Amino acid sequence: MHQLSRSRSHGFARSAAVLLPCLLALAACKGGAGPADAQAKPGEKPPEAVPVEVAKAGRRAIAASYTGTAPLEPVAESQVVAKTSGVALAVLVEEGQPVRAGQTLVRLDxxxxxxxxxxxxxxxxxxxxxxxxxxxxxxxxxxxxxxxxxxxxxxxxxxxxxxxxxxxxxxANVEAPISGVIASRSIKTGNFVQINTPIMRIVDTSRLEATLNVPERELATLKPGLPVQLQVDALPGKTFKGAVARVAPVVDSGSGTFRVVCAFAAGGELQPGMFGRLRIDYDQRADALVVPRAALLDDESDPAVFVVQGGKSKRVPVKLGYLDGAWAEIRQGVKEGDQVVVAGKTALRDGSPVQVIAPAAKGAQVAAADAAAQR
Incomplete structure (x- = not known):
């Protein structure tokens, strides 16, 4: 019996010697899981910084304006008709020639x-x-x-x-009814002219007008005398100045618009029929807080910008004021001196790490980031 007890004790000891290292190893694995998970895995890279270009929010003069397109029209135009019939013995003017009111244009038999x-x-x-x-x-x-x-x-x-x-x-002497320029001529010397038949067209190019059909919400802001800037495709890089000449006091019930007539001095370059882009400035702010318009995110219902803070992007909702060309007025959300992202913003999310690059280095990195985000 004593020998049997010794034999069992020796078996238990061997079993314990075998199980103890296993239990210690298991305890070590369970106890060390927290610190291992808190650190990045050795083979995993941290998120790459997105290359962006930034601009500082600053102050400048800004204007509230209404923009539209319209063709240029002469202030006056007249069809020249013969008040009697007869053979044209002499046609005294050519197309493009300036004439004055009362000048003889054609002599009939x-x-x-x-x-x-x-x-x-x-x-x-x-x-x-x-x-x-x-x-x-x-x-x-x-x-x-x-x-x-x-x-x-x-x-x-x-x-x-x-x-x-x-x-x-x-x-028998067909005279010019108005002063202007011969825009077209439909007869030649020797032609028979019928009474009351148009034979020429005269346009007064001393002043040109463009008529805008403006939504009724602008009725209270657009008034006669406001400055107007005009650009035409035929004369790139040039801006012409004019003014609002007349504002129709009645809103068209069908279209919900009213007519605003803008006048421009011709000056020899502008011609009737040119298609122009017009801008009417109706308010000015001399010291507005602005950011480049390119910084605005593409969400009109919830305007926002990305601001760079501590090497990361932060999406900041903003309250907009006037939009003036390439600038947007910020009424709330951004402070003067804040760096807003103007290029590379499509690749950003709130809290993304960023790498600010110089405008000259923008190139392929920003374009690649935008393309990757769009994919």
């Missing part, structure tokens, strides 16, 4: 009108002589009052007929 004027003039002189003698006879009571009145009425009728004949004769 006037032989028939000259004969008619001469005939009525002779009849008028005859009746004038008869009436002079009748007046003397009436003073001597040698002519009845009725005969005297009849001769006076005949003379007045002859004078009217002569004035009409001279008027018809004057129509």
């Amino acid at each position: 006037s032989a028939r009108a000259e004969l008619q004027a001469a005939q009525t003039a002779a009849q008028m002189r005859k009746l004038e002589a008869n009436y002079a003698r009748a007046k003397q006879m009436a003073e001597q009571n040698l002519l009845s009052a009725n005969d005297h009145d009849q001769l006076r009425f005949d003379l007045e009728n002859a004078r009217a007929a002569n004035r009409l004949a001279n008027l018809e004769l004057s129509y």
